[in-house]
Amino acid sequence: MTNDALIAALSHLVSEGRNPETMDIDLLSSLEIVQRINQQDQLVPVAVEKVLPEIAQAVDKITAAFKLGGRLIYMGAGTSGRLGVLDASECPPTFGVSDKMVIGLIAGGPEAILKAKEGAEDSPLLGVEDLKSIGFNSKDVVVGIAASGRTPYVIGALHYANEIGATSVALSCNPDSTIADIAQIAISPVVGPEALTGSTRLKSGTAQKLVLNMLTTASMIRLGKSYQNLMVDVKATNKKLVARAARIVMQATDCDESLATQTLEATDYDVKLAILILLTGMELGQAKKQLEKQDGFLRKAVEHHQDK
Numbered sequence: 001m002t003n004d005a006l007i008a009a010l011s012h013l014v015s016e017g018r019n020p021e022t023m024d025i026d027l028l029s030s031l032e033i034v035q036r037i038n039q040q041d042q043l044v045p046v047a048v049e050k051v052l053p054e055i056a057q058a059v060d061k062i063t064a065a066f067k068l069g070g071r072l073i074y075m076g077a078g079t080s081g082r083l084g085v086l087d088a089s090e091c092p093p094t095f096g097v098s099d100k101m102v103i104g105l106i107a108g109g110p111e112a113i114l115k116a117k118e119g120a121e122d123s124p125l126l127g128v129e130d131l132k133s134i135g136f137n138s139k140d141v142v143v144g145i146a147a148s149g150r151t152p153y154v155i156g157a158l159h160y161a162n163e164i165g166a167t168s169v170a171l172s173c174n175p176d177s178t179i180a181d182i183a184q185i186a187i188s189p190v191v192g193p194e195a196l197t198g199s200t201r202l203k204s205g206t207a208q209k210l211v212l213n214m215l216t217t218a219s220m221i222r223l224g225k226s227y228q229n230l231m232v233d234v235k236a237t238n239k240k241l242v243a244r245a246a247r248i249v250m251q252a253t254d255c256d257e258s259l260a261t262q263t264l265e266a267t268d269y270d271v272k273l274a275i276l277i278l279l280t281g282m283e284l285g286q287a288k289k290q291l292e293k294q295d296g297f298l299r300k301a302v303e304h305h306q307d308k
Contacts, residue, residue, distance in 0.1 A: 015147050015173050015200050019193035037202070040195045044206045047173075047189040054187045055214050061167045061185065062141050062215060063222040066101070070139035072216070073131065074104045075157045077121030079201040080145035080171075080208060081106030082113055087212040093241065095220045096233035102216060105130045107153040124156025131157055138165040143215065145208055146170075147200035149177020149188070158182045171211055173204040187211055224297035227252055227275060232298055236269040245271050253278040272298045280305040 022036055048055075062072050074084025085104030092099050106112045107127070108120030120126060131142065142161045144154035149172030158179055161168040170183035173191055180186035189211065191203040220226070225233045230252055236245040249260040252275045260274070267273040267284065276287045279302050287301075294300040 013148055013174050014190055014192060015204050016198050017193040018197050019195060022195045025195065037195045040203055041206060044191050044203050047191045048207055048210050051187050051189050054185060055211060058169045058185050058187060058215055059218040062219040065139060065141045065167065066219060066223055068139050070141065071100065072102045073136060073140055073142045074145060075127060075142060075154055076145035077107035077151050077153050079205050080147060083205060083208050083212060084145050085113055087216055091216055093235060093237065094231060095225045096235045103134060121151050121153045124152045127153040127156035128160045131160055141167040141169065143169040143171055144179050144183065146179055147173045147204035149174045149179045154179055155182060171208060173207055224295060227298040232271045232275060234271060245269055249274050276301055
C-alpha cells in the first residue's frame with residue numbers, strides 16, 4: 001500500500017480520529033491531563049459491554065477447542081501483540097495449564113515484546129509463517145488483535161485459519177474493520193478517538209486487555225478451573241503462590257492455616273484435591289478418582305459426594 005493510500009485508510013478509522021474533548025490537552029496541568037485521560041478511560045467498559053455476546057460466542061469456541069486438545073493463539077503487532085503475549089503468559093501460573101495451551105505471537109518475534117519492531121506488521125505472509133511454525137491446525141482458535149483492524153500480519157493469519165478450517169476471531173476497535181470481515185467472530189468495542197490522537201495503547205489497548213482477560217478467564221472457568229470464585233488450579237511454584245494456595249484452601253473449607261498446609265503437603269500442593277478431601281473426608285486415592293470422574297470440576301465432585 002502506498003503512503004497516500006495508507007493515509008487515506010487511516011483517516012477513515014475511528015481510532016485515528018481527533019478527540020474534540022482533548023484538543024487543549026497540551027495546555028493543561030498534570031492533574032488536568034490525567035483527569036482528561038481518566039474521563040476518556042471511563043468510556044471503555046461501556047464499549048466492551050456492547051460486545052459481550054460476541055465475546056461469549058468466542059469463549060464457547062475456545063472452550064470447545066480446549067476440550068478437543070486445541071489451543072488458543074493470540075496474534076498481533078505492537079501494543080496488540082504485547083497484550084496477547086501478556087495474557088497468554090499469565091495462564092500457566094493462574095490456571096495450572098501448559099504454556100502450549102495459550103500462545104501469544106507478536107509480529108517480529110520475541111524481541112518485539114521489549115523493543116518496537118512495528119515494520120514487521122506489514123507482512124501477511126509473516127503471520128502465516130508464524131502460525132505454521134507452531135503447527136497451527138484446524139482444532140485451534142486464533143484471535144487476531146489489531147486496534148485499527150487492518151494490520152497485514154493479522155490479516156494473513158486470519159485468512160490462513162479460515163483456509164485450514166480453524167476458528168478465527170477478530171478483536172479490533174473500529175466498526176466494520178477488515179479483520180472483522182475476515183474472521184468468523186468479530187469483537188469490535190468502539191471506544192472512539194484516543195486522548196492523544198492515534199495512540200491506541202490508551203483506550204483501545206485497555207479495551208483489548210479487558211476482552212482478553214474475559215476470553216481466557218471465562219474459558220478456564222468453563223473448563224472447571226475454579227471452585228465458586230476461587231482459583232483452584234493455581235500452581236504453587238513460588239512462596240507467594242504457596243501462601244495463596246493455603247489461603248484458597250482456607251477460604252473454601254473454613255479450616256485453619258495449619259490444616260490447610262498439612263493437607264496441601266499430603267496432596268503435593270494440589271489445591272483441588274486438598275479442598276475435596278477437607279470438604280468430604282475422602283481418602284487421597286478416592287478423591288483423585290472422583291475428580292477425574294467429574295472431569296476436574298471440583299464443585300461437581302463435592303456435590304456428587306453430598307448427594308450420596
